[in-house]
Amino acid sequence: MKGVMYFDQAASSWPKPPAVMTAMMNCMEEFAANPGRGSHQMAVKASRVLFETRKHTAKLFGVKNPNDISFALNTTHALNQAIKGFVKPGDHVICTNIEHNSVRRPLEYLKATADVELTYIQNDQQGYIHLEELRKAFKPNTSLVVVSHSSNLLGTIMPVGEIGELCRSHGARLLIDAAQSAGILPIDVQGMNIDMLAFPGHKGLLGPQGTGGLYINPNLDLDPLLHGGTGSQSEAIQQPTVRPDRYEAGTQNTVGIAGLNEGVKFVLAETVEKIHEKEWRQTQMLMEGLLGIEGVTILGPSLGQNKTGIVSFNIQDADSSEVAFILDQSFQIAVRSGYHCTPLAHEAAGTLAKGAVRASIGYFTTDGEVDALIQAVKEIHSQYAK
Known part of the structure; x- marks a missing residue:
């Protein structure tokens, strides 16, 4: 679209x-x-x-x-x-x-x-x-x-x-x-x-x-x-x-x-090596940006650890579905919220009660899009922090 x-x-x-x-x-x-x-x-x-x-x-x-x-x-x-x-x-x-x-x-x-x-x-x-x-x-x-x-x-x-x-x-x-x-x-x-x-x-x-x-x-x-x-x-x-x-x-x-x-x-x-390297770089860019926003927590491996292009996060006590809805309707950013068909992983991560917002990066994702997502989360967080 x-x-x-x-x-x-x-x-x-x-x-x-x-x-x-x-x-x-x-x-x-x-x-x-x-x-x-x-x-x-x-x-x-x-x-x-x-x-x-x-x-x-x-x-x-x-x-x-x-x-x-x-x-x-x-x-x-x-x-x-x-x-x-x-x-x-x-x-x-x-x-x-x-x-x-x-x-x-x-x-x-x-x-x-x-x-x-x-x-x-x-x-x-x-x-x-x-x-x-x-x-x-x-x-x-x-x-x-x-x-x-x-x-x-x-x-x-x-x-x-x-x-x-x-x-x-x-x-x-x-x-x-x-x-x-x-x-x-x-x-x-x-x-x-x-x-x-x-x-x-x-x-x-x-x-x-x-x-x-x-x-x-x-x-x-x-x-x-x-x-x-x-x-x-x-x-x-x-x-x-x-x-x-x-x-x-x-x-x-x-x-x-x-x-x-x-x-x-x-x-x-x-080559998968080139694809993973590009996605990992943007994953680190997204994680670093989100971690710079007070009240945002990220699930899974820490910054710098090897992982695939999946960054799941929450904004304080905000409902994950509401955050995803705002990203879609106000910022034209498509993410996935909820339990992602894996309640066991949410149990391990400690998010079974509220789910999470999942942003996942692909080979055609641009740096500009990553930055736009970071800025959108900052704006959403500022509204919840009031």
């Missing part, structure tokens, strides 16, 4: 690279046929775009075989496939206390319906866990550890590689929720011992909504979340055994994936 300063990148990135929109329009106009369902030239071209997107995504995440990546509607879809497809009755699962509801709710569902045991590792107020606490939580029947790579409230970055080593030494698998890190932080599934990686297409990968995916270690066989047509092994009663078809029942979002392909290509060209 013209004139809006957008600080809700953690929910969906905006704006998108022009090539994303161009690719989606070209697909719609020229080859929006069913991929994998026909041998005519339009269907073949659609299939080719899907494979090209898998190939580029595999390169970004250090995946050897692109077919080990299955497309999903979003990270929530991918997490449900991973959790419900892997965890069995009697299993013990470990997760952290800053997980999104997309992790917590599927796990609590299995706890209530499938005799699954669940342990939450407590995070400190800045969102960090002590690895020794994780080590102590393992049991003989621990099958899975689920960890958010970066908190969607606090911006805290988890030591995924070290967690992966602990999982290996205890014979457990590691599922990473990369909702806030894919396209922003370096991810190497081999080097970090990641068995499953759930990621969105519409956030750091700069693609459209309705896209995402799940990397599945080739040594794992998940029970499919969905059953139906795949265009392969149609004579079989059960889902195909071949990947990625086994986990991709139904017509794929070809138009969206064509856009995602360009988003991933953009990230590969710019």
Whole structure:
């Protein structure tokens, strides 16, 4: 929207690279046929775009075989496939206390319906866990550890590689929720011992909504979340055994994936290192400005500590929803308020009673926009201080 300063990148990135929109329009106009369902030239071209997107995504995440990546509607879809497809009755699962509801709710569902045991590792107020606490939580029947790579409230970055080593030494698998890190932080599934990686297409990968995916270690066989047509092994009663078809029942979002392909290509060209460095610099700029306003508190890691581009804050006793409303209506600044689908993280941060205002920075955020947000918060604070 013209004139809006957008600080809700953690929910969906905006704006998108022009090539994303161009690719989606070209697909719609020229080859929006069913991929994998026909041998005519339009269907073949659609299939080719899907494979090209898998190939580029595999390169970004250090995946050897692109077919080990299955497309999903979003990270929530991918997490449900991973959790419900892997965890069995009697299993013990470990997760952290800053997980999104997309992790917590599927796990609590299995706890209530499938005799699954669940342990939450407590995070400190800045969102960090002590690895020794994780080590102590393992049991003989621990099958899975689920960890958010970066908190969607606090911006805290988890030591995924070290967690992966602990999982290996205890014979457990590691599922990473990369909702806030894919396209922003370096991810190497081999080097970090990641068995499953759930990621969105519409956030750091700069693609459209309705896209995402799940990397599945080739040594794992998940029970499919969905059953139906795949265009392969149609004579079989059960889902195909071949990947990625086994986990991709139904017509794929070809138009969206064509856009995602360009988003991933953009990230590969710019590099995640450059993207994170730019976002971190502006995150520090925003934090420093907000900390200079008396009565403003910031959640998560302190100034100077590594984190993703998420700055959640409160203004004294002001209601977070009211602050967000004023920023939107009076300053044309879009932020997110409330509980951010992660009450566990708010509990860890001590803000469960009132929530927080979340400002999240993206690759196309400008320094001028960051300064405008700081000045707007100063003005709002001055009104509350009267």
